[in-house]
Amino acid sequence: MERKLPVTYELQKKSGKARAGKITAPHGEIETPVFMPVGTQATVKTMTPEELESIGSQIILGNTYHLYLRPGDDLVAKFGGLHKFMNWNKPILTDSGGFQVFSLGSLRKITEKGVEFRSHIDGSKHTLTPEKSIHIQNNLGSDIVMLFDECPPGLSSREYIIPSIERTTRWARRCVEAHQRPDEQGLFAIVQGGIYEDLRDKSLNELSEMDSAFSGYAIGGLAVGEPREDMYRILDYIVEKCPENKPRYLMGVGEPLDMLEAVESGIDMMDCVQPTRIGRHGTVFTKYGRLVIKNASYAEDDRPLDEDCDCYVCRNFKRGYIRHLFKAEEVLGQRLATYHNLYFLLKLMKDARKAILEDRFKEFKDEFIKNYNMGKN
Numbered sequence: 001m002e003r004k005l006p007v008t009y010e011l012q013k014k015s016g017k018a019r020a021g022k023i024t025a026p027h028g029e030i031e032t033p034v035f036m037p038v039g040t041q042a043t044v045k046t047m048t049p050e051e052l053e054s055i056g057s058q059i060i061l062g063n064t065y066h067l068y069l070r071p072g073d074d075l076v077a078k079f080g081g082l083h084k085f086m087n088w089n090k091p092i093l094t095d096s097g098g099f100q101v102f103s104l105g106s107l108r109k110i111t112e113k114g115v116e117f118r119s120h121i122d123g124s125k126h127t128l129t130p131e132k133s134i135h136i137q138n139n140l141g142s143d144i145v146m147l148f149d150e151c152p153p154g155l156s157s158r159e160y161i162i163p164s165i166e167r168t169t170r171w172a173r174r175c176v177e178a179h180q181r182p183d184e185q186g187l188f189a190i191v192q193g194g195i196y197e198d199l200r201d202k203s204l205n206e207l208s209e210m211d212s213a214f215s216g217y218a219i220g221g222l223a224v225g226e227p228r229e230d231m232y233r234i235l236d237y238i239v240e241k242c243p244e245n246k247p248r249y250l251m252g253v254g255e256p257l258d259m260l261e262a263v264e265s266g267i268d269m270m271d272c273v274q275p276t277r278i279g280r281h282g283t284v285f286t287k288y289g290r291l292v293i294k295n296a297s298y299a300e301d302d303r304p305l306d307e308d309c310d311c312y313v314c315r316n317f318k319r320g321y322i323r324h325l326f327k328a329e330e331v332l333g334q335r336l337a338t339y340h341n342l343y344f345l346l347k348l349m350k351d352a353r354k355a356i357l358e359d360r361f362k363e364f365k366d367e368f369i370k371n372y373n374m375g376k377n
């Protein structure tokens, strides 16, 4: 009989293919669509958990690759798991590590067994396997555990992707077998297949054989250098083929316009390091597009970063002050820009959810895109 899954989804409203829903996870509920801040090394860079909660973060992401290398998943387990270690008491999703090996590790080698690599920290040799990845995530105690997959480089050929999908499916079976807490940590499948519709079908069909083990489905293999129109075409094709009664997670997409495109295709969850990464370098999101605060033109500008934003930063600080902080290399500048960027994306998803509930998502999306492309800052 069907085992009770630890992570469940309730569809609340559709507006076209866009959906509003509620995810129930062991550490709490998540209203979707949702943006998930990335907390790679057990911290969303420069933010405290209290600040993350105050801006409306419902779930954050952690990284198997990083936490295994430092401080070690067994140490995190000694502290009672990642929630206790970092004092975040809402849901956490952890990635499985394969992607990070290829984006950060060196001297990598893929075999049937798994992935051999050298640590980007000290060059030590390691092998990550499906079993090891799942056991690390079990130690971390995340609410949502990702399958150990291969994410082929953007624009890989069909000849490369086909055998890659078949190995990733064999790895998926090993992940399901290795999972030590299937009743406490939800397992998400990851659909691959590059920019080819028929290979997306192949990946989804092979994974669907194990559907009863999966609490959700992620769309992987995108935002890895493929042209934007290819990503949109694939989303429009494959997302609605994923089970309607489970959450759908698009991995690695966090540009405002891409997020709205993803929501329109039926995606519920998204992550991206962009808001925190570009925030630390002084680029912020605004209603009218991106703004590079170090630009000399903002030196005497007494407006907030975004005149339509009601976040703590926009209510209390002016562009000229935040520009000064960056020019003076004051760390408060990075914190304020990060805070506002995260708030901006969390609010964008909250407004998208409201538009879906009121069955006016298309109008909401078109209005946002018109303003964002104005670039008048």
Ligand SMILES: CNc1nc2cc3c(=O)[nH]c(N)nc3c(CCc3ccccc3)c2[nH]1
Binding pocket: 038, 061, 062, 063, 093, 094, 095, 096, 097, 098, 099, 146, 147, 149, 150, 151, 190, 219, 220, 221, 222, 223, 224, 251, 252, 253, 271
């Ligand atoms: C930026 N673009 C991007 N495309 C991705 C594709 C995949 C993919 O096909 N498979 C897996 N496992 N992860 C991917 C990721 C990492 C997402 C992430 C980062 C940090 C924390 C938690 C999760 C991606 N990121």
Ligand SMILES: [Zn+2]
Binding pocket: 305, 306, 309, 310, 311, 312, 313, 314, 340, 343
């Ligand atoms: Zn703001």
